[in-house]
Amino acid sequence: MVSKNQIKLINSLQQKKYRKLHNLFIAEGKKVIQELIDAKFNLEHLFVTKENLFDTKHQPVLIADADLKKITALTAANDCLAVFKTKEITFKESSGLELALDDIKDPGNMGTIIRLCDWFGISRIVCTEESVDIYNPKVVQATMGSLARVEVVYTDLTSYIKNANTEVFGTFMEGENIYKQTLPTSGIIVMGNEANGISRDIEKLVTQKISIPRFGTLQQTESLNVATATAIILSEFKRN
C-alpha cells in the first residue's frame, strides 16, 4: 500500500526543486535499483508489484499495479520503484581526464554521457549549474546504474576550468582533425550545449580546438548529436 502522502512526495520528486528539498530521488526497474543499492546509495522506500524481486533485507513493500502507476515517472510503469537519498559529492582531487559539460539539457544525452564515462574510466564530470540534474528520473533510467560509479559535480564551470591549470579540449568546426592529434592522458574535455555548442566564455579557455571529420559526401550533413560525439572523442582519447 502506498499512502497518499507517499504518492504526493514521490510525484514531487519528478521536479528538481523537491529533489533538492528532500535530498531524495527515484529509480525504477530491478537492474537500476539493484546497482544503486550495490553502490551504497541509501534506500528510503522500495515498492514492488511482484514478490522476490529483491532480498527481503531491503524491506520491499508489495503494492498493486494500479498503485505503481500513480507513482511512476515512466510512460509505462516497470515492476518496481525505489526512493533513494541523493549522495553528497566528495569534491576530491581528480587525476587524468575529466569531462566538462557546458549546459547539457537533454536527460537522455546526460544519461548516455554518464554511461560512456563509466565505460571509458572517466571518473569525474563537471557541469554548469544549468545542466540537467543527474537525479532527473529520465537521467537515472538512461544511466543504467553508471550513476553509482561516476562523480558528477555542478559548479561554476568557468572558474573550475581556470583553476584546473590543465589542457582544455573542445570540439569546433574549425578544430584540428582529432584522428591526427596526439592526445594526452590528462586534461579537460568540454562538450557544449545541444543547440548552441560551447559558450563564448568557455571557448576562451579552450587550449586545443579539435573536430571529428565528416566523411559524408553530401553538403548538408547535420552535426553529430552531443552524446555520439562524446563517444567518438572519449574513444579517441583512450584508444592509445
Add this chain to the structure above:
Amino acid sequence: MVSKNQIKLINSLQQKKYRKLHNLFIAEGKKVIQELIDAKFNLEHLFVTKENLFDTKHQPVLIADADLKKITALTAANDCLAVFKTKEITFKESSGLELALDDIKDPGNMGTIIRLCDWFGISRIVCTEESVDIYNPKVVQATMGSLARVEVVYTDLTSYIKNANTEVFGTFMEGENIYKQTLPTSGIIVMGNEANGISRDIEKLVTQKISIPRFGTLQQTESLNVATATAIILSEFKRN
C-alpha cells in the same frame, strides 16, 4: 483548416500498417521538412501555424495551433507538419562499407544510427524486417534530415549477408580489440538488438568478431548503448 478526414489519415500514419497502406509518412519542424523537400521527397500536405516558414510554391496551409495539436505525433507540437510520400528503395549495387541492423527496436537509436551513417558516408543500411520502421515519426525526427541521404533496406538479413560474399564484422564480448585491428574499407558491420545483441543465425555469418575495450576499473560497467557503440565502430573504420 484541417478536415476531419485529414486528421484521421494523419493520425493513422503513426502506425506502420497505415504508412505502408498509404505510402505516406509525417515529418515535423521546419528543418526536417525542408531537408526532406530538398532531397526530393514528394510533399503531399504541408500545414503551418505561422506564415513565411516555407516557399509558397510548396502551398503551405495555414492552420490554428489547436488544429496542429490534433495531428502532431510529438508531445509538444512544433509549428509545422508535413505529409510526404515514402520513397521506393532502389536496391542498387553498393560499394564500400554497409551497416546491417539485426532487430534495432528503439526509434531514437535508429534515428541516431542513420545520422551517424550520413556523417561517416555509409550509404546503405540493411535491416531485418523486424527492425523499427524508418518512417516511424520518432525516427524521422531523430534523423534530422539524414533520412534523405542514407538508403535503408528491409530484407531477409541472413540471405542478404550470405549473398554479399564479403567480410562481416560483429561486436561480441570475446571479440578482438577493435583498436588493434586493421580494418578494411569494405564489408558489412552488424549491430545487434538492444536487449539480445546479434542473433545466433547472424552470428554464424560473422567472419570477424570485434569488441570495444572497456576502460572502467569497476566490475559491473553496463554494455554500451547500440547507437554509441555504432558511433565508436564507424569512427574506427573511417579514421584511417
